[in-house]
Amino acid sequence: MALTHQEILNRTHAAGIIPVFNHPDLDIAKAVVDHSYEAGVRVFEFTNREKNAFEVFKALRIYAEKYPDLLLGIGTIFTRDDAQRFLYAGTDFVVSPAMLPEVGAFCRMKQVFWVPGCATLTEVYNGKVLGAKLVKTFPGNLLGPAFIKAAHSVIPDIKLMPTGGVEPTETNLKDWFSAGVHCVGMGSQLIDRKEIERGDFGGLKHRIALSLDIIKSLRK
Known part of the structure; x- marks a missing residue:
């Protein structure tokens, strides 16, 4: 059963971190x-940046079914057609790197959770x-x-997710x-590409666990 937008919003908040990743090798993904x-x-956000991203995502979506509490979305969506393709492949949400009315209108029609990338207050408002x-502030x-503080001062109810440069x-x-x-x-x-390509996932797990602990402490 599909989650409501509020349920997805609640889950993204509880998650704290959304890893953003792409790779042409399905096994590595x-x-x-x-x-x-x-x-x-x-x-988790898999991005549409490789030539075979659609094929990898389709297989990854099926693979990730073993994690019933994991949301798997698609990022780097610029067009309505791409949004439609990945929606049929089972994406839980759609992320765009820019404020794209065509993609937003399609997702709204299909009741898909859409996260536009915005770099100005005008774009944040138009996304809303x-x-x-949820709006992605990009490049963070x-x-x-x-910018987060300034946007909240005039649109206090908007939820913002910086991406790009977050450490x-x-x-x-x-x-x-x-x-x-x-x-x-x-x-x-x-996600260090060289690390994962040589099969070393210790750094990835350490950085995730450390970041989640930090966020948990900051939210107390």
Whole structure:
């Protein structure tokens, strides 16, 4: 049974961290999901950045069914057609790197949880108008925690997720969560491509566990 938007919103908040990852090798993608889950991840974003991303995601979606409490979404969606393809493949949510009305309108029609990437207050507001319950502030390293505070000062009910430049350190995470983020997206800072390609997942699990512990302490 499909989750409501509020249920997905609750789960993304509880998750704290959403790993953002892509790889053309299905076995590596499966291993990343496995080790991330073991470390405590419950929401995962696979991105549409490789030529075979659709095929890998389809297989990964089936594979991830062994984790009934894991949400698996698709990121880097620029077009309505791509949103439609991945929706048929079973994505739990759709993330765009930009504020794309065409994608937003499609997701709203299909009642799909959509997360637009926004870099201005106008884009954040337009995303909300299009039905987004969660907005990705991107690129996070350029906008910074100050943007989160500024957006909340005028749109206090919007939920924001910085992605890009978020680091698995106490200092960085404290800056973001003190600013009022809903959760954070983490890519290369969390998942070291060279590590995982040589089969070393210890660093990944350590960074995830450390980050989750930090977030838990910040939310007390």
